[in-house]
Amino acid sequence: EVQLVESGGGLVQPGASLKLSCVASGFTFSDYWMSWVRQTPGKTMEWIGDIKYDGSYTNYAPSLKNRFTISRDNAKSTLYLQMSNVRSEDTATYYCTRLGWAYWGQGTLVTVSS
């Protein structure tokens, strides 16, 4: 059974950095592109970016490219999202998903507030 489990969310102050993780199981992680998507409290969905199966290529939403970095460790079957200089508008539930949208994690909530 495919499972994606995110972690690392929580309350963070504006301007801080945060790293989210997503541990994958039930499939050969190194064979698949992966993505991060976020959902605001108002339920708006926003694509953050993708990473190629070997980590050699990433693609980001232009508005987030300068502050967010996606990486992966195939040996650990883990996807990461490094967030820097966070702002209140980054408050959202963050999902990892296998490219193709068929598999999603349960999400991890990030709240940016002082």
Added chain:
Amino acid sequence: DVVLTQTPPTLSATIGQSVSISCRSSQSLLHSNGNTYLHWLLQRPGQSPQLLIYLVSRLESGVPNRFSGSGSGTDFTLKISGVEAEDLGVYYCVQGTHAPRTFGGGTKLELK
């Protein structure tokens, strides 16, 4: 960026009723490779999104065949032929033809 406009934003239905949701794109979603990367997701209350339909009309494995997708170019439709209680939630269309990937604003299906 491609804007996906979903209508209606809210849909009230009775059990057994057939309903349709529209997703209109600001640009054609036909890719140069011949595929149209328009998909439909359902997010039930308190759950993560799940894939219903991919590539406009292909039913994801395990999804009931009361769900169907159609359309081309800029106009797409998700139809539910006989709503069941488990179908309640928010439906999203999402496109992957053009970068960046974008989502529609969602259509909330509720019981009348």
